[in-house]
Amino acid sequence: xxxxxxxxxxxxxxxxxxxxxxxxxxxxxxxxxxxxxxxxxxxxxxxxxxxxxxxxxxxxxxxxxxxxxxxxxxxxxxxxxxxxxxxxxxxxxxxxxxxxxxxxxxxxxxxxxxxxxxxxxxxxxxxxxxxxxxxxxxxxxxxxxxxxxxxxxxxxxxxxxxxxxxxxxxxxxxxxxxxxxxxxxxxxxxxxxxxxxxxxxx
Amino acid sequence: xxxxxxxxxxxxxxxxxxxxxxxxxxxxxxxxxxxxxxxxxxxxxxxxxxxxxxxxxxxxxxxxxxxxxxxxxxxxxxxxxxxxxxxxxxxxxxxxxxxxxxxxxxxxxxxxxxxxxxxxxxxxxxxxxxxxxxxxxxxxxxxxxxxxxxxxxxxxxxxxxxxxxxxxxxxxxxxxxxxxxxxxxxxxxxxxxxxxxxxxxxxxxxxxxxxxxxxxxxxxxxxxxxxxxxxxxxxxxxxxxxxxxxxxxxxxxxxxxxxxxxxxxxxxxxxxxxxxxxxxxxxxxxx
Numbered sequence: 001x002x003x004x005x006x007x008x009x010x011x012x013x014x015x016x017x018x019x020x021x022x023x024x025x026x027x028x029x030x031x032x033x034x035x036x037x038x039x040x041x042x043x044x045x046x047x048x049x050x051x052x053x054x055x056x057x058x059x060x061x062x063x064x065x066x067x068x069x070x071x072x073x074x075x076x077x078x079x080x081x082x083x084x085x086x087x088x089x090x091x092x093x094x095x096x097x098x099x100x101x102x103x104x105x106x107x108x109x110x111x112x113x114x115x116x117x118x119x120x121x122x123x124x125x126x127x128x129x130x131x132x133x134x135x136x137x138x139x140x141x142x143x144x145x146x147x148x149x150x151x152x153x154x155x156x157x158x159x160x161x162x163x164x165x166x167x168x169x170x171x172x173x174x175x176x177x178x179x180x181x182x183x184x185x186x187x188x189x190x191x192x193x194x195x196x197x198x199x200x201x202x
Numbered sequence: 203x204x205x206x207x208x209x210x211x212x213x214x215x216x217x218x219x220x221x222x223x224x225x226x227x228x229x230x231x232x233x234x235x236x237x238x239x240x241x242x243x244x245x246x247x248x249x250x251x252x253x254x255x256x257x258x259x260x261x262x263x264x265x266x267x268x269x270x271x272x273x274x275x276x277x278x279x280x281x282x283x284x285x286x287x288x289x290x291x292x293x294x295x296x297x298x299x300x301x302x303x304x305x306x307x308x309x310x311x312x313x314x315x316x317x318x319x320x321x322x323x324x325x326x327x328x329x330x331x332x333x334x335x336x337x338x339x340x341x342x343x344x345x346x347x348x349x350x351x352x353x354x355x356x357x358x359x360x361x362x363x364x365x366x367x368x369x370x371x372x373x374x375x376x377x378x379x380x381x382x383x384x385x386x387x388x389x390x391x392x393x394x395x396x397x398x399x400x401x402x403x404x405x406x407x408x409x410x411x412x413x414x415x416x417x418x419x420x421x422x423x424x425x426x427x428x429x430x431x432x433x434x435x436x437x438x439x440x441x442x443x444x445x446x447x448x449x450x451x452x453x454x455x456x457x458x459x460x461x462x463x464x465x466x467x468x469x470x471x472x473x474x475x476x477x478x479x480x481x482x483x484x485x486x487x488x489x
Binding site for chain 1: 207242
């Protein structure tokens with residue numbers, strides 16, 4: 001990851017969402033992007049120019065654009081039509097983004113399109129986030145990394161975020177994942193946690 | 203056989219898929235992949251298949267197909283008749299907010315110019331007040347007041363259009379609760395298909411989110427009604443049977459929304475029996 005002082009940046013064409021520029025580096029704001037927050041608060045996963053990424057919950061392509069600056073290719077999955085329109089525009093300008101309009105809970109819909117990836121990144125507002133991650137790990141190579149941005153309030157508003165967090169980690173561990181790092185994204189994002197884990201070698 | 207975006211693979215033999223990006227994106231929809239035995243596509247296989255020249259070409263071809271598929275899917279999502287109604291009713295609700303805010307502000311402004319003016323003990327409706335302010339003032343204040351009047355006129359026109367469109371898009375729901383309220387319900391649910399998948403109990407409290415979550419979190423009583431309170435049958439009902447009217451009405455609305463979504467035409471038989479039932483409960487003499 002590229003840091004200028006204590007500012008996380010990525011190199012690429014700017015002006016995607018009127019982000020701040022430092023020279024020709026795009027500032028990656030931890031308050032706007034949960035992935036940037038993870039790099040600020042924890043270790044995360046190093047993305048390099050040969051990393052292939054499957055990105056679930058691509059939304060408007062804000063974070064996706066930064067990931068694409070680092071990665072070789074990003075398969076960006078988004079379900080809702082309105083953010084998809086924005087994502088398509090971002091993808092038109094960044095040749096290493098493959099935009100896929102599909103439901104992350106149904107990986108069989110986009111299975112014919114997505115190759116084996118090195119990193120699975122998930123940021124979806126769905127109740128069963130652990131299950132989505134597990135099902136999509138079919139695209140992840142053995143020893144590949146997974147970053148799950150847990151939106152605890154989407155799982156169940158009535159449950160304590162701490163409980164949701166614990167249950168999700170347990171579900172991932174019992175599916176065979178090795179949890180490397182798990183942390184809350186405070187002070188940047190309320191009730192959001194990041195879980196970084198490794199898919200076991202077969 | 204394993205099917206990928208670039209072709210079908212069987213026993214190491216690959217048959218590339220033909221046609222342009224649109225034809226290929228249509229083909230992908232028909233592919234049924236079992237995730238249990240899934241093997242992800244491989245770009246070298248696609249090259250061997252003759253579908254692309256190299257890695258860069260693989261990504262580029264795949265992108266073309268994905269763009270075609272996404273553009274087609276977005277178009278399909280928006281082609282539903284409810285998509286525009288959704289924007290119309292949301293615009294209407296936002297105009298109400300804006301008009302109210304501006305009216306409040308203009309009155310405050312007017313009070314500075316006329317220190318003796320007060321709204322206490324007056325029953326002047328807001329639109330008459332704005333008209334008076336426009337006529338009695340000069341310069342910017344009068345101008346802003348005139349703008350509010352024009353906004354209100356636009357709002358009235360828009361409300362008619364919403365109502366008309368709702369009658370067309372959701373005939374049964376509109377017949378039970380009126381086009382405007384029907385459209386608001388649809389807007390809160392996120393679309394007609396979302397509304398028709400909701401249980402009646404959810405429709406009953408649509409728009410009462412704060413009260414509902416306060417109820418779920420604490421011991422406060424559950425909300426009896428949300429948006430459907432706007433219908434005369436609910437707000438005119440005697441206080442003690444209001445909850446019941448809301449419940450019955452929501453039940454019928456849930457059915458109406460499903461007929462609207464899946465059939466799309468008014469069902470007179472259903473409407474008559476539903477109206478009769480709601481009226482009965484509303485009179486408070488339900489057996």
